[in-house]
Amino acid sequence: MKSSRVPSGMDRRHFLAASGGGLLAAAVPAASDAVGFITGKPAGTTAGGPATSPSRTNTPDTSPKRKIPIGVFDPVYKNLSMDAMLDKVSALGLEAMEIGTGGYPEAHHCPLDELVKDVSKAKAWQKKFEDRGIHVATLSCHGNPIHPDPKHAANDRETFRKTVLLAERLDVKVIVGFSGCPGASQSDTQPNWITYRWPPEYAEMQDWQWKEKVVPYWKEAAKFAREHGIRKLAFEMHPNFVVYNPRTLLKLREAVGEEIGANCDLSHLFWQGCDPVEVIHFLGKQGAIYHAHMKDTAFYPDNVNKYGVLNFAFETADLRLASETFRAVGYGHGAELWKSIIKAYMDIGYQGILSIENEDPILAGEVGVERAAYVLKNVRNELLAT
Numbered sequence: 001m002k003s004s005r006v007p008s009g010m011d012r013r014h015f016l017a018a019s020g021g022g023l024l025a026a027a028v029p030a031a032s033d034a035v036g037f038i039t040g041k042p043a044g045t046t047a048g049g050p051a052t053s054p055s056r057t058n059t060p061d062t063s064p065k066r067k068i069p070i071g072v073f074d075p076v077y078k079n080l081s082m083d084a085m086l087d088k089v090s091a092l093g094l095e096a097m098e099i100g101t102g103g104y105p106e107a108h109h110c111p112l113d114e115l116v117k118d119v120s121k122a123k124a125w126q127k128k129f130e131d132r133g134i135h136v137a138t139l140s141c142h143g144n145p146i147h148p149d150p151k152h153a154a155n156d157r158e159t160f161r162k163t164v165l166l167a168e169r170l171d172v173k174v175i176v177g178f179s180g181c182p183g184a185s186q187s188d189t190q191p192n193w194i195t196y197r198w199p200p201e202y203a204e205m206q207d208w209q210w211k212e213k214v215v216p217y218w219k220e221a222a223k224f225a226r227e228h229g230i231r232k233l234a235f236e237m238h239p240n241f242v243v244y245n246p247r248t249l250l251k252l253r254e255a256v257g258e259e260i261g262a263n264c265d266l267s268h269l270f271w272q273g274c275d276p277v278e279v280i281h282f283l284g285k286q287g288a289i290y291h292a293h294m295k296d297t298a299f300y301p302d303n304v305n306k307y308g309v310l311n312f313a314f315e316t317a318d319l320r321l322a323s324e325t326f327r328a329v330g331y332g333h334g335a336e337l338w339k340s341i342i343k344a345y346m347d348i349g350y351q352g353i354l355s356i357e358n359e360d361p362i363l364a365g366e367v368g369v370e371r372a373a374y375v376l377k378n379v380r381n382e383l384l385a386t
Contacts, residue, residue, distance in 0.1 A: 065346045065384055070376050071096030071137060072356040072369055073293070078108040085109060086132050088366065092373050096137040096353040097129065098176060098291070101166065102159035103143030110139070115169075116162050122169050137353045138291055139167050140176040142236065145221070146213045147191060148183035156180075160221060168228040174290050174352065175225065176234045176263045179243035179252060182213035193240045214242050215255045222259040234263035234291035234352075245272055246279055253288060265293035265357070266341065270332070271309045271324050277344045284348025292345065293357045294372055296332035299324045316361045326359040328368035330375035339379045346383060354380075 071094055077085040089097060101112045115122040129136050141163045143156030160177065167175055184192035184205035197203035225233060235243045235252070243249050246262070246269075253260040262283050266276045283289050303311065303323045313322030330338060342354070354376055358368035 067384060068345060068350060068380065069095040069135065069137070069353045070373060070380065071098060071353045073098040073140065074109050075100055075105040076358045076365060076369055082109045082128065086128060086134065089134060090132040092370060094134065094373060096135040098138045098140055098355045099136055101139050101141045101163045103141045103156055103177065105140065105142055112159070112162050112166060116165050119169060122166065126170050136170065136172055138174040138176050139163050139172050142177050144178060144180040144191065146180040146182045146217050148188045161224065164225050164228050164230050167230050173230065174232040174234055175230055176236065176291050178238055178241045179214065179235050181241045182209050184209065191240070209242065214252065218252060218256045218260065222256050225259060231259050232261055232290040233259050234261055236263040236265050236293065238268050245269065246283055250288070261288045261290035263291040263293060264289050265295060267295035267297045267326055270297040276341050280341065280344040280348060284350065289348070289350055291352045292350065292354055294329050294354050294376060295357045295359060296327040296329050297324050298327045298332035314361060325361060328358055328360045328363045329356070329372035331360065331363065331371065335375055335379060338375060339382060342379050343383055
């Protein structure tokens, strides 16, 4: 088996020039060979030639650029102890981490109850990161606190409450999560994600969700966070939750307050047709980006043409018929586009971190983190050198 490492001898300029700004895609199981994008072709190409990407004007920029820290979201290391994880992250030269406290990604390295109860244990926990030069930048509790199942909702609300208390104790300024999704009526037992307001009963249900469930809960939750010094709640714009694009994010922000902002995970916006640089500038001008997940999306044009974009795959066994899937940074879109994305974050004065979240079914686990870190470091260095 060939090494998963990217050759260390490739310099920044060769990296950005390779394959028209793309990276070589990873080898894929034979079952996926029918899918053009995953047969070893560089990111940013298709079987018929280069894929179109938003064109960027390279205008001179003499303003100072912030060296945005590169970090990683810890669930990718769920099978490692905390010390083993920190050794891995330190060896990669990463500067920050996003740590899960519960919810869907669970809490693999953060004993939330214990750290909330005991200040000395909390400080000792934080010091383990600091001793390796790693900053705990955000705490994440991706749950559904407005789930129609009362038990589910109560558990996620309590996780959020404790996460706020821990963030206050550790002086962590950003909490990352989901907006959640309620049912469509008081009698529902499962969430109902409504994105299309016709026939008219769907508009009525969506209005009920926002008026009766979404806004009341988040007004209360934002008030609690504010009272404990937390003024940045970063919502991942994610399908199956009421905040799933910039418009719904701003709708909630307008209803609740400026505590509500974005975890700008572009992997969920690529397939919705959003221009990533435009999104960053649009939300950045409003001071509404509090966190940024680093994750890519690859499109398989033949399947997009036949099935549309609502045809996502999460496992390699499903890729043959998929329209898109998550990839490590640089393996869905080329490095040149990611350079434009990181530049946009620099341009808006983004104060958070670039948090690698690897859900690539091909470059799974630590390999995807290593590849994404390589791309991001090269892109960042290229920008800082200009």
